[in-house]
Amino acid sequence: MVRTPLTPEERERGERLGRLLRDARGGRSMTEVAAAAGISAETLRKIETGRAPTPAFFTVAALARALGLSMDDLVERCALVVA
Numbered sequence: 001m002v003r004t005p006l007t008p009e010e011r012e013r014g015e016r017l018g019r020l021l022r023d024a025r026g027g028r029s030m031t032e033v034a035a036a037a038g039i040s041a042e043t044l045r046k047i048e049t050g051r052a053p054t055p056a057f058f059t060v061a062a063l064a065r066a067l068g069l070s071m072d073d074l075v076e077r078c079a080l081v082v083a
Helices: 008-025 030-037 041-049 057-067 071-078
Strands: none
Touching (some): 008 057, 008 071, 030 057
16 A cells, blocks of 8 residues: 655644653653553554654544543644644
């Protein structure tokens, strides 16, 4: 399967999501949060570093739940800011 290249905006949104999740994780280990979300630590690492800028909805929802974030907050904070 060939994927369409991501736009710069999509890459930036993925990086914002990664930063937000990393900040929300705080002092908790990546392994601990990944286990609570039911994903691998490697998947979380890829999301946090922006190497997986478009994770599946259910992955993001599981991470939000594990980190005590609302999906509404994630959407608002990851949306492209237009000046």
